[in-house]
Amino acid sequence: MMACLPLDSRIVVTGLGQLSASGSDIGEMLEQFRRAESPLAPMNGFELPSGKPGYVGNVTGWRAPQSFTRSQMRNLDRGTQLGYVAACQALAQAGLVEGLRPAGVRIGITVGISGASQYQNFFFSASTGELPRNRRFATWLLRVEPQFQASWIAKQCRLHGPQLTYPAASLGSALALAGAAALLQDGKADAMLVGGAEIHTLANALGMDSLGVTAEGRCNPFGDTEAGGMSFGEGAAYVVVETLASALDRKAEVLAELVSFGFSADAYSDVGNDPSGAGMLRAMRTAFSTCDVEADEIRWVRACGTGKPDQDMAELYALTALFGEQTPPVTSTEPFFGHVNGVSPLLGVVAGIAGMRSGTLPSLLRSATAGSVGAEKLNFLDSTSPPQTAGPWLVSAVAFGGNNAALVFDQPRQKRQGEPRSVPDILITGCGCVSALGFGVEAFWERLHQQGSALSATENEDFDTSEPMLAATIDSFPLNKLLRQKNRYLRRCERLIQFAVVSTEQALLDAGWNPRQHSPERTGLLMALSQGAISLRQQFIADLASENFGLSESRNMLRMARFVAASELARSFGLKGYMGTVTDGVGAGLQALVQGCALLRASPHMDSLLVVAADQISASQNGWFKSLPGAWASPEPPQLGIYDASRPGTALGEGAAAILLQKRDALKPGTQQGKNRIRVAGTSATSDAMPGSGLDPKGRYLGNAIDRALTESNVAKADLDLVQLQGYGINSFDSRELNAYTGINLSGNACCLTPKLGLCLASGALFSVVTAVQCMIRSQVPGLDSPVPALQSGLQLQRQSRCYPVRQCLISASSERGANSAVVLAKQDASD
Template identity: 25%
Template sequence: MIYKYPIHVPADNVARDLNIKGHKSVISNACAAGTNAIGYALDTIRAGKADVVVTGGVDPLTKLSLSGFNSLQALCDGPSSPYSKSDGVNIGEGAAFLILERRDIALKRGATILAEVLDYALSADCYHQTAPDPAGDGALRAMRHVLQQASLSENDISYINGHGTGTPANDSSEPKALRSLLNGHQPPISSTKSMIGHMLGAAGAAEAVTSILAIRDEIIPPTVNFKAEYRAFDFDFVPNHVKKGPLQVVLSNSFAFGGNNATILLQKDQEQAREEKIYQKKRLVISGIGAIAGNAKHKEDVFDLLRNGESGLTEIATFDSTEYGIKHAGIIPDISYRKYMNPSLLRKMDTISRQATVATRMALQDANLKINRRNSERVGVIFATGTGPIETVEEFNRIVISEGAQKANARLFPNTVMNAAAGHIGLNFKLKGPTSTICAGGVSAINALFYANNFIQQDICDQVIVVTSDEFNEPLVAGLHRIPHYLSGNMPMPFDAHSQGHVLGSGSVAFVVESEESAQERDASILAEMTGFGLTCDNSRVARINPTGEEWKRSFELALESADITAHDIDFIASAAGGLWSFDKVEAKALHDLFGTKTPVTAPKSVFGETHGTAGALGILSAILAFQGTLAPIQNLSAKHEAVDLDLIMETREAKNINHALISSFAYGANYNSLVLKRYE
């Protein structure tokens, strides 16, 4: 069960079953996830990182999710009646997937083209963690933006597959947004949730499939259970019965907890290629950093630990860890959170959200980026996590399991979704731009930076805040200690002959990412340039990786190709090694096969422990330190394993000519993301 727990495991299983070895990721923005996943796939193809993507969403029906919605008094006692009676939602379950591919490849292989994905758009309400903006402002911005991206007007829309949950809040706010968008145009609007229920993370994907089939079959699905006497808006909600008619362009909406909005446009195949927009390639830079990790309360503390070869780990005092056989962890010390965020919002946050918000505040200050009405819609947020809010999930579930569904805590439930931290960040800093959440295990940080790059290159955002956060707590330890030889009772010893396993850590790192042009216009200090991404996976079993390191090495090669450099140009490597020899040896082989023995290699996990999705971000900090002239050593390394043939940094080194760095990351379940970072000149 521990192996199956991580949210990325279904994607690992799909990749293994289909023998996929390309880019693999998981979007988890609650009820907007399915739509966002299709949009992410579109961006991945546009970025040249894939030709074909299997994309969609899945969510099972569970007592625990039902208990949560019940605690919010959001469930309907009978069949839901979206856009009419609106007395609650019916929860559904299922999965829906698309094969999204470049049109020329589809034609070459003789595929039947069902529809074209024109574009998608994301926005943030910046209003409330669970309730939509009553005026529908965030939803309206997403819909307007997707039309703008596709160079269409509201009059081009043939049909709208609405979010249509059946709750009073949604059934009021979405029609208001549509009324402002359509400006008198009257396309049919319906809610397929009235028939299949609200499939949560899978809803947007299922509704995209419905929309595609509506285009193909020229059938407009109805809103069943519609009660005309409760109608509040003068729209054609396709009440109770199917309509027939040709459809050219369909707009589909998905809105979620945390104020996340996603809208996608689908079109009937025009039997000719659309002219793709050409964007001038921009140099992508980091202009601000915020960081807390281990016993470091600020980015300067993080740099000091790396620079001085000091440990970020402390003895565990928050709970009795004796039964788990461990003593140390990377535990974030007490922080005066009120200095960093709105006190009225602070009380609604859990640990992972507080950590992320602190790091975000630090990064904004470091970048001297002030959020105001003029720029709030042009600043995006991408949250990345490996663990997710385990502390909150455990606390919420424990109450339901031990005391019953009626005792479910309505205060805790909104923070059990993976994207809750992104919602809190948006509320704290008044950020209304695109927002998304990556939950891809140990590659999450670099994956999120890749996604931010897509936003910047397509001129969707001026800046993107990429923030990672991962917890340390007893539930995490209680689970992971069940895996034989995973946790070490000593300190982490990457690449050491006597390494015994991981020491867990917690941390949060935030980056302000923008184009070089944008940073120069703001007269911002540029800390580094991101020049290449390498994204691969293999089809190993869940929680395993290919022992040959072939796909891991391939991620390095792709990052170098993307950066237009060779292996000889890399001057510094931040490895993903953490002291678990069965995995460290695979990375060591992949690094040696490509870079040989002369490139200095460090391992930040020796300082901060296994920080899961945040690990890659800490590797980036070690690279920025290297650009400043200091190579951080691998700590606790006393006897290099005889199978490791690398230039391991065993003591702090001074170096003046570090121009290119490679950051390596991996996730259990065979996912590899690599980043080439360049010293900015």
């Protein structure tokens, strides 16, 4: 039922920034629209193997900020440079530049990219075709991870709110925008900077050409079905979003309102799209189902329109099914920007907002050909279309892996009707895990209480090391025995994906989740990763070194992308609702939990959401840790000295953890769902964003996340029964964590899994959540069974297993770049 929406639940845009082939700011972009000419040009200095000219959209004529040092210009990747310039434009227009923003305003950042920029300045040993094992490589590896852009911009702009990165192919920035909106509505920030930047790399050009998706000339949206294809580009787009209440309070100029959004998964393939367009149509209908805008009110559509015939045809089916024979004017921004991968949706948003305000929308630049896709079925936006300066409009987006998005924008109205945002209790109703301690919650729990750990000195050929390393590895994984629902696709999948699928099935079974009782469109999925399918990545490096780069290698390039894990999970379990991937390094699983709770509350069309995190140990990680002083623990003895300055060093672990989040009011009466009643009582996320390393050694912002989560849950520090610590094993990180916990005095009621499991980068914090849930259900807390140092924070680590009631538990995590998260869990009475 529709109701008048409060100002603090309405999301508006107050700042825009962009750099693209169409110009280095908003004004230059609009001038390019007025000329109605495509700036795409043939690639320079490189010929594609197919012989196609390879038209691309290059950013030219832009100037780096004077604040950039020579070292930054030399060492900072081009994508982050472009992103920073666009971010500064958006913050300046919104009046939120550092030094001018109101005191105490909390600004976060969400970035959506494909991750393709990580192959800029790619280097390896030309003689061996392998990654080097030195400190230079370690520094490079840290700078090419997708989350680097978000952390660097947060540090430069002093953004201390939530920090997340969505490496989700061509849908990244749309997911980042929806994620930011949900965090704002959930009170996690006052404003959010949203965007991303991508460059077109040689590796991407080779791969897309080998796959046959590159256009003969400039891309021709909804054009030739025989010679169609995509033209790629580089660029950056950022926007500032905040609640309408915040904008009015600051007297900020409101540029547009994000009225609603809808997402869907095709559940069709790990890298492909459903050619029927059914997934796109579901996303569009979801967007319209919760707002006061009807489809027939839409004035124009910014379609994805990549020029790839099968995607264009699927989008044509979706648009005509939604609007009927008389569609609104349809355009695509691809001829003006090229396909800028994960940034493309937000470039379309920026183009639409600026175009509506100036009366200069981007016309569809296309040539009608004999095999044209839907020329007679769509009404195209061109120079003969009436000018559009007011009214709602739609952004459509699609990505490899079958991920779809629809965003509805409008000028702000004095009053707006919509599905009222509920604030239901979010329950954890199911858990699953695959770890070096055991497969399944029962095996995991039993091993937690036994002496010793999963760590051992291992000589594993996957690690490519000449000496034993300390690690917690899964050496044998009986996939067919563990998986109840047989899946013929999984045998060729990476172990990381196999870990994720098995743990997800366990969580669904634990929750008593029955597909017959749940609509697949109302179940979402959020995947948290650090490295992704790392063995494919290593094979990709070898293929590049050997100059053996054909169709098979190009397919592997797609399959090693981080979005593939979520797409495979969606296909395996028939999940057709929201689908996203986040990567934020260490602790990404807890970041995903915070974001997942916000998304559930912000989405009336979603009843439940799976949060899954997975890790696979790799040779590149091994080389990174070994090259950093004090980071690698000696394999003798096979123990970690967590919080012990005299025994520094860490060891990696692998595996996957999954939890099912459900709204209490969506649980089916008369079923066993939610019988354990573990409630997510409070969540929070912050960023250190400090000069230099980006980390605050005093742990103040991690402490701030902890305090906010406790405040939201109405739990006092003295009332906590258990704290789940993170524990890196690296002195500087461990002391920072303990500083954040100053004032929480729990003698013997603190637990840490790292000495047992190793440092599981993305999944470690979610393993802590699984452990906390079991402690609350079973009234038992596992110990370390090893010498434990006294901690200066007042906390004492649990040494031996103990039985006592655990009703309220705090879990926190922090990434290597200072992205912090905290969650409070509470056990409910059976009568609640």
